[in-house]
Amino acid sequence: MPELPEVEGVVRALVPAVEGKTFAKVELSETIYTSWGLGKQCIVKNIEPNLFEEVMQGMHIRKIVRRSKYIYFHLEKNQESFLFVNHLGMSGAWFVVQALSEITEEKFRKHVHAIFTLESGELLVYSDIRRFGELRFLKKLEEHPPLLLMAPEPFEESACEYFLDKCQLPKYQNKPIKEVIMDGQVISGCGNIYATEALFKMGIHPARKTNRISKTRKIELFEAVRTILRESIEMGGSTISDYRNINGEAGGMQNRLKMYGKKVCPHCNTATKSLIIGGRTSVYCPKCQR
Ligand SMILES: [Zn+2]
Numbered sequence: 130m131p132e133l134p135e136v137e138g139v140v141r142a143l144v145p146a147v148e149g150k151t152f153a154k155v156e157l158s159e160t161i162y163t164s165w166g167l168g169k170q171c172i173v174k175n176i177e178p179n180l181f182e183e184v185m186q187g188m189h190i191r192k193i194v195r196r197s198k199y200i201y202f203h204l205e206k207n208q209e210s211f212l213f214v215n216h217l218g219m220s221g222a223w224f225v226v227q228a229l230s231e232i233t234e235e236k237f238r239k240h241v242h243a244i245f246t247l248e249s250g251e252l253l254v255y256s257d258i259r260r261f262g263e264l265r266f267l268k269k270l271e272e273h274p275p276l277l278l279m280a281p282e283p284f285e286e287s288a289c290e291y292f293l294d295k296c297q298l299p300k301y302q303n304k305p306i307k308e309v310i311m312d313g314q315v316i317s318g319c320g321n322i323y324a325t326e327a328l329f330k331m332g333i334h335p336a337r338k339t340n341r342i343s344k345t346r347k348i349e350l351f352e353a354v355r356t357i358l359r360e361s362i363e364m365g366g367s368t369i370s371d372y373r374n375i376n377g378e379a380g381g382m383q384n385r386l387k388m389y390g391k392k393v394c395p396h397c398n399t400a401t402k403s404l405i406i407g408g409r410t411s412v413y414c415p416k417c418q419r
Pocket of ligand 1: 396417
């Protein structure tokens with residue numbers, strides 16, 4: 130699942146390719162239409178697919194930014210502002226191409242769900258193999274309240290203080306630390322990969338109760354999360370299973386991961402163990418992490 134660095138990589142590639150351009154036409158897949166009608170998991174969230182296509186037509190892309198693991202397209206039409214929010218889910222990917230045949234990997238080409246034709250002639254294409262992604266059209270952020278509850282960006286000054294305050298709340302105090310740092314209302318954008326890495330770096334067992342970690346150690350842990358996220362952004366993110374930067378580019382961070390997906394601890398050669406915490410597999414070293 131793409132985490133903050135991967136989403137940042139997508140945004141950095143999208144900005145020069147499509148910012149300032151206008152949607153001439155939008156076409157959604159048959160699957161979106163049928164899944165909407167059946168009330169099944171549908172990528173388009175809060176607006177009927179035909180209305181989505183209609184409203185997007187003529188929208189000017191003013192700005193594209195990342196917020197936590199979301200991509201915000203700030204749009205404008207007839208002097209009115211709108212927001213188009215995308216979450217990549219497990220396997221969402223964007224492409225900017227002249228024709229669909231330029232999407233080289235067949236699995237992405239076969240699962241195209243939205244084609245935004247730009248007035249300049251290129252196609253901005255959203256592909257999603259597993260269909261856990263989200264395309265949401267909003268007039269303002271308040272229309273989707275979960276977006277208002279997200280923790281500050283981890284690189285913001287206030288983010289560490291925010292994390293420490295949240296840890297004091299009864300609902301988090303007794304929870305495993307890994308579950309807490311992966312909660313987007315506590316730290317923005319830290320998913321399984323980077324939570325696993327930060328806890329290994331700190332020698333903290335993923336199941337350790339949050340209130341059993343001192344404030345100093347918590348501050349250090351937050352710093353470890355921030356450092357690993359920054360390093361991964363520089364490396365272009367981790368390419369694990371179906372994550373791609375736009376146009377199918379892969380990142381390089383997966384080669385630097387020390388604990389995520391490892392069978393043996395790189396420090397002490399002990400076999401790693403795994404636990405399910407907060408519904409996610411958590412790999413750790415039973416000797417180095419306490
Ligand atoms: Zn170890």
